[in-house]
Amino acid sequence: MDTNKIILKWYDKEKRNLPWRESDKNIIDVYKVWISEIMLQQTTVSVVIPYFQRFILRFPDINILAKAKIEDVLTYWAGLGYYSRARNLHKCAKNIVENYNSIFPEKYETLINLPGIGDYTASAICAIAYNQHEVAVDVNVKRVISRINNKQNLSNIEIKKLAKKILSLERSGDFNEAIMDLGSKICKAKDPKCTICPLNKICRVFKYNKKALLNINGKNIFKKKIIKYGNCYVIGREKDNKLFFVRRPNRGLLGGMLSFPSSLWVEDKNNIPNDNILKNFILHANIKNCVHHTFSHFKLILNIYEINIDEEINIEGEWIKREDAIHQLPSLMKKVASII
Numbered sequence: 378m379d380t381n382k383i384i385l386k387w388y389d390k391e392k393r394n395l396p397w398r399e400s401d402k403n404i405i406d407v408y409k410v411w412i413s414e415i416m417l418q419q420t421t422v423s424v425v426i427p428y429f430q431r432f433i434l435r436f437p438d439i440n441i442l443a444k445a446k447i448e449d450v451l452t453y454w455a456g457l458g459y460y461s462r463a464r465n466l467h468k469c470a471k472n473i474v475e476n477y478n479s480i481f482p483e484k485y486e487t488l489i490n491l492p493g494i495g496d497y498t499a500s501a502i503c504a505i506a507y508n509q510h511e512v513a514v515d516v517n518v519k520r521v522i523s524r525i526n527n528k529q530n531l532s533n534i535e536i537k538k539l540a541k542k543i544l545s546l547e548r549s550g551d552f553n554e555a556i557m558d559l560g561s562k563i564c565k566a567k568d569p570k571c572t573i574c575p576l577n578k579i580c581r582v583f584k585y586n587k588k589a590l591l592n593i594n595g596k597n598i599f600k601k602k603i604i605k606y607g608n609c610y611v612i613g614r615e616k617d618n619k620l621f622f623v624r625r626p627n628r629g630l631l632g633g634m635l636s637f638p639s640s641l642w643v644e645d646k647n648n649i650p651n652d653n654i655l656k657n658f659i660l661h662a663n664i665k666n667c668v669h670h671t672f673s674h675f676k677l678i679l680n681i682y683e684i685n686i687d688e689e690i691n692i693e694g695e696w697i698k699r700e701d702a703i704h705q706l707p708s709l710m711k712k713v714a715s716i717i
């Protein structure tokens with residue numbers, strides 16, 4: 378049996394039920410495909426599902442998303458991380474409404490020029506929503522294709538070329554989803570389930586190079602993350618029981634999100650730089666506790682300083698009641714809020 382037929386046969390029996398795969402009368406909703414693929418970048422399926430469901434309820438189509446305020450979009454993204462994705466999503470929705478009559482373009486070359494859409498998302502939309510002969514190379518696809526060919530350190534272009542050799546012409550979208558599901562359920566990075574894998578008879582790494590299954594692309598999957606340190610200031614105002622928040626700069630981690638003021642995050646815990654205005658607070662503040670948080674490429678330990686004041690602060694920001702701010706905060710800042 379051809380490789381793609383084996384993969385699709387397995388997929389028809391084992392595919393994951395995911396909310397963005399639900400369709401009316403078998404018509405795939407390109408809007409849902411787009412939102413899900415953007416959310417799934419750097420984030421696992423189980424984390425994305427509740428965010429996706431809330432997001433679709435609030436922004437059920439591209440016109441509603443385009444008309445929404447960015448702060449509202451960020452609120453529904455709060456906790457999902459990589460906030461530039463949400464800002465680009467919003468820009469992209471406006472662009473499609475204004476320039477493409479609210480209809481998602483079908484051509485890869487057009488899609489790739491839209492805000493926040495790179496090769497992966499353009500390929501996923503072409504393949505999954507429009508059933509075109511494309512392959513979206515995510516980490517699962519990369520792992521499965523590398524392993525069945527017994528090759529390491531392949532570029533995305535090389536992975537794509539190899540995948541296209543076995544791609545189903547009639548069911549390109551399903552083929553893409555099938556490889557992603559196989560990578561997630563069977564051909565896992567650690568401890569792949571080769572004995573029950575539908576591809577074990579043709580998989581070259583399983584046949585010839587089992588020791589390569591210990592890692593992927595030569596990277597040590599147990600590599601330790603670096604640790605960064607920072608200070609975070611929870612400033613309360615007693616007269617109206619509000620807390621002081623700032624908006625983080627658009628560029629960088631937690632970009633554009635509501636946050637408690639904090640210092641830069643650095644690797645030297647003895648030299649945490651402090652903003653001059655905030656530095657004074659340390660003198661009067663109580664160290665409340667530490668918050669530990671793990672980002673994809675480093676761990677963060679934040680010292681939390683808590684202080685109550687009644688004067689104005691000379692920093693751009695806003696006073697908000699805790700209960701009104703909490704749902705707008707990214708996960709790290711929710712953790713900070715939870716200990717005060």
Ligand code: SF4
Binds near residue numbers: 521563564580581590
């Ligand atoms: S046989 Fe093992 S390594 Fe090969 S594709 Fe299947 S799970 Fe992955």
